[in-house]
Structure formats: C-alpha cells, structure tokens
Amino acid sequence: GAGVSQSPSNKVTEKGKDVELRCDPISGHTALYWYRQSLGQGLEFLIYFQGNSAPDKSGLPSDRFSAERTGGSVSTLTIQRTQQEDSAVYLCASSLGAVSYGYTFGSGTRLTVV
Amino acid sequence: AQTVTQSQPEMSVQEAETVTLSCTYDTSESNYYLFWYKQPPSRQMILVIRQEAYKQQNATENRFSVNFQKAAKSFSLKISDSQLGDTAMYFCAFALYGGATNKLIFGTGTLLAVQP
Numbered sequence: 001g002a003g004v005s006q007s008p009s010n011k012v013t014e015k016g017k018d019v020e021l022r023c024d025p026i027s028g029h030t031a032l033y034w035y036r037q038s039l040g041q042g043l044e045f046l047i048y049f050q051g052n053s054a055p056d057k058s059g060l061p062s063d064r065f066s067a068e069r070t071g072g073s074v075s076t077l078t079i080q081r082t083q084q085e086d087s088a089v090y091l092c093a094s095s096l097g098a099v100s101y102g103y104t105f106g107s108g109t110r111l112t113v114v
Numbered sequence: 115a116q117t118v119t120q121s122q123p124e125m126s127v128q129e130a131e132t133v134t135l136s137c138t139y140d141t142s143e144s145n146y147y148l149f150w151y152k153q154p155p156s157r158q159m160i161l162v163i164r165q166e167a168y169k170q171q172n173a174t175e176n177r178f179s180v181n182f183q184k185a186a187k188s189f190s191l192k193i194s195d196s197q198l199g200d201t202a203m204y205f206c207a208f209a210l211y212g213g214a215t216n217k218l219i220f221g222t223g224t225l226l227a228v229q230p
Contacts, residue, residue, distance in 0.1 A: 031216060042118075042205060042222040056217065089157060099209040099216035100166070102149050105159035 004106035012112045021077040021109045025094030037089040082113045116141045118208050120221035127196045135191045135224045137206030145211035148189045154202040201228045
C-alpha cells in the first residue's frame with residue numbers, strides 16, 4: 001500500500017482480555033518496528049523485525065506481549081491478559097532497512113483497557 | 115546507552131514568528147543520525163528533517179532548519195514563519211550508523227502551539 005496501515009484505529013478492551021493489533025507495512029519494506037506511546041511520554045521501542053525474524057525484541061515489557069510477522073509483510077502485536085497500564089497508542093513503522101532515512105509510521109492504534 | 119532529552123514540554127509561538135525547539139543527546143559513538151519528527155493530532159508521525167553526524171553543514175527543509183552542535187551534543191530545530199499547521203508534538207530522535215537494529219531512540223517530545 002501507499003503507507004503503513006494499522007488496525008484497529010481504536011480499541012477498548014476489558015482488563016484480562018487478549019488483544020491483537022495489526023500492522024501492514026509499505027510494500028517492499030523489509031524492516032518493521034513497533035513502538036508504544038503512553039500519555040505524556042515519548043516513544044518506547046518494543047520490537048524490530050527484519051523480514052520475518054525479530055533480531056531485537058528487547059523492548060517487550062513482559063511475556064504477555066508477543067509479536068509475529070508473516071510473509072515479510074503483515075505484523076501482529078498480541079497482548080495477553082491486558083492490564084490498565086497497557087493503555088497507550090501503539091505505533092508501527094517500516095523502512096527499507098537502513099535507518100538513515102528514518103521510518104514511515106502508521107497512525108497507530110489507541111488501546112484503552114477498562 | 116544512548117539517550118535523547120527534550121527539556122521543553124510545551125512551547126507557544128505567534129503565527130509568522132520563529133521558534134526554536136531544543137534537543138540534547140548522549141552517546142559515545144561518532145557516527146549517527148538525528149531526526150525531528152512531527153506528530154499532529156492525527157497521530158501520524160511525519161519526518162521533518164534529518165542530519166548525518168558526519169556532515170558539518172546544518173540541514174534545512176524549507177521553513178525548517180537545525181542547529182547541529184556535535185561537540186555539545188545538541189540538535190535544535192528552528193521553525194521560521196510559523197503556521198497554524200505547525201501545531202503538533204515534535205520529537206527529536208537518534209539512531210546509530212550501522213547499528214544492529216536500526217532502532218530510533220526518541221525524546222519525550224515538545225508540544226508546540228502556534229497562536230493566530
């Protein structure tokens with residue numbers, strides 16, 4: 001597609017439920033990133049994919065968080081047993097591989113855990 | 115570890131005036147990239163300007179320019195002739211050249227309000 005697409009745009013879930021957030025990167029972009037943006041905070045790195053593998057998942061905050069990428073394209077971020085502190089905007093970005101030109105971001109998914 | 119600091123949580127400027135947003139960073143590396151991103155209420159992060167650390171010349175993009183002081187580890191953004199559409203959160207970001215993960219490290223942002 002023309003840009004990075006994320007769905008859903010907004011998600012409200014009950015505490016304890018599992019959620020899946022989807023990211024569809026720009027076609028041909030081999031690198032994909034997930035970031036979390038909490039209210040009043042900067043962007044917190046979660047995980048990096050190169051192709052289908054994740055060489056850096058150091059930012060995942062707990063084992064309730066997982067992500068996968070299939071076909072070198074779409075990625076899904078899954079949060080199990082959601083907690084109120086998981087409420088944030090989850091941003092996905094993609095790039096051709098080199099960081100020198102920055103990333104292209106999606107518009108994010110706003111997750112609210114009630 | 116690399117860190118990025120934006121010490122101005124909020125700023126305000128009158129339309130058509132000039133404003134400068136501050137950013138400092140900490141790294142022991144010599145080759146890296148610096149970026150300014152804009153995030154309007156739509157949440158879409160938009161790349162405003164980028165700078166390679168090995169270039170002494172400051173980057174410019176239309177009304178946007180940077181003051182890159184490598185020795186001081188400072189990377190400020192100047193917005194000239196401010197427009198209402200410049201109202202947004204602005205994030206400074208750092209990335210290592212040749213880093214294993216191409217990870218961008220962001221500051222906490224500066225909320226800029228352009229007043230009519």
